[in-house]
Amino acid sequence: MILIISSQGRTLDSKPNPRFGRAPIFIRYNLESDAWVALNNPAVTEQGGAGVAASQFIIDQGVSDAISGNFGPNAYQALKTAGVLMWSFNQDYGTVQAVIDAYVHSELKQINHPG
Amino acid sequence: MKIAIASGKGGTGKTTVATSLADALASSFSINFFDCDVEAPNAHLFLNPDLKDIKPAVIPIPVINDEACSACGLCVNVCQYHALAVIQGKVLVFPQLCHGCGSCTLNCPERAISERERDIGRLYFGKTSTGISHYMGMLTVSEPMPTPIIHQLKASMQEHADITIYDSPPGASCAVVATTYDADYVLLVTEPTPFGLHDLKQMLGIVKQLNAPAGVIINRQGIGDKRVENFLAQSPYPILMTIPHRIEIAAGLASGRLLTKILPAYRHQFIALYEKIAEQVNVNQENR
Numbered sequence: 001m002i003l004i005i006s007s008q009g010r011t012l013d014s015k016p017n018p019r020f021g022r023a024p025i026f027i028r029y030n031l032e033s034d035a036w037v038a039l040n041n042p043a044v045t046e047q048g049g050a051g052v053a054a055s056q057f058i059i060d061q062g063v064s065d066a067i068s069g070n071f072g073p074n075a076y077q078a079l080k081t082a083g084v085l086m087w088s089f090n091q092d093y094g095t096v097q098a099v100i101d102a103y104v105h106s107e108l109k110q111i112n113h114p115g
Numbered sequence: 116m117k118i119a120i121a122s123g124k125g126g127t128g129k130t131t132v133a134t135s136l137a138d139a140l141a142s143s144f145s146i147n148f149f150d151c152d153v154e155a156p157n158a159h160l161f162l163n164p165d166l167k168d169i170k171p172a173v174i175p176i177p178v179i180n181d182e183a184c185s186a187c188g189l190c191v192n193v194c195q196y197h198a199l200a201v202i203q204g205k206v207l208v209f210p211q212l213c214h215g216c217g218s219c220t221l222n223c224p225e226r227a228i229s230e231r232e233r234d235i236g237r238l239y240f241g242k243t244s245t246g247i248s249h250y251m252g253m254l255t256v257s258e259p260m261p262t263p264i265i266h267q268l269k270a271s272m273q274e275h276a277d278i279t280i281y282d283s284p285p286g287a288s289c290a291v292v293a294t295t296y297d298a299d300y301v302l303l304v305t306e307p308t309p310f311g312l313h314d315l316k317q318m319l320g321i322v323k324q325l326n327a328p329a330g331v332i333i334n335r336q337g338i339g340d341k342r343v344e345n346f347l348a349q350s351p352y353p354i355l356m357t358i359p360h361r362i363e364i365a366a367g368l369a370s371g372r373l374l375t376k377i378l379p380a381y382r383h384q385f386i387a388l389y390e391k392i393a394e395q396v397n398v399n400q401e402n403r
Contacts, residue, residue, distance in 0.1 A: 043197070048259075049198060056191065077207070081203070
């Protein structure tokens with residue numbers, strides 16, 4: 001399984017960013033190998049359509065699960081169509097690593113509607 | 116002559132000025148009045164035209180022929196609005212992000228894209244009892260894009276008039292440019308507050324790009340401070356009129372009455388305003 005977590009910075013110590021389309025960084029994390037990489041979100045500076053552009057970007061990365069605070073309606077539709085599962089974290093998680101741990105322990109809420 | 120009334124800041128009195136100017140001139144001139152504030156049109160509340168629904172405002176959006184589509188993704192790459200995505204070998208269209216530019220249709224190597232019209236609002240037309248031709252655009256709630264409807268509203272003009280008045284939306288964005296770009300004169304309405312000054316400066320940034328002269332009306336004179344006046348004294352833009360901050364004006368406007376009806380002396384002031392504008396437009400056209 002390959003996760004993508006919207007992040008404020010480029011390391012696992014970084015704060016997670018709760019806005020999917022506008023997060024500056026995506027951490028792509030492979031749960032089987034624990035290998036990870038920080039990717040710049042190409043949509044962060046877009047005037048409009050950031051959710052679609054960010055979705056296209058991570059879908060092309062072959063991810064199975066997307067983890068963020070909120071997914072807008074366009075991102076939700078694109079990710080759902082692609083079969084990417086969406087999970088939501090709240091403000092309690094201080095680092096990307098903590099979000100990944102919460103995912104592994106099934107503590108995150110799955111998103112079944114845009115918002 | 117086309118006069119656009121704009122402001123930057125919302126609620127400064129664009130519609131107050133636009134409707135009263137139209138009313139004051141209606142006995143001497145034929146008037147086309149365009150309410151270009153398509154997200155919240157309200158000039159009809161003052162001018163009371165017999166509005167009728169004329170036709171929808173539309174934009175063309177792509178329709179993908181999945182059998183012809185090879186999912187090459189070229190349409191996604193050329194779309195600067197991110198209205199398309201390739202997902203699992205199929206192109207997905209996001210209609211509300213589409214600006215109707217046609218790039219995807221033009222660039223598709225498989226000719227798999229056709230277009231259909233999508234309604235984004237309505238266009239209305241009516242006449243007032245004083246003979247003003249009133250054009251109103253109304254963007255459907257939740258639709259994000261006002262510019263196509265403003266262009267289509269202008270194109271729906273039924274006959275030419277001596278004077279065209281554009282009542283602009285607030286702000287200093289694409290919708291304001293779509294309203295003002297073909298104006299012969301831009302009449303800016305502001306209030307003497309820091310916010311009014313800040314947004315007036317933004318509007319003047321647009322005005323400089325247009326080849327039209329501009330002047331300023333200060334509304335609600337008496338509130339705020341002198342910074343707008345001081346700024347304009349150092350600028351090429353004249354203060355054409357001031358309207359005081361008075362409770363009988365606010366009460367009259369709140370009950371849907373024109374400024375020219377609340378205080379009839381304004382009729383002459385608006386006619387004098389038009390004469391000043393006409394003079395500046397003539398000077399500008401001779402200098403071209």
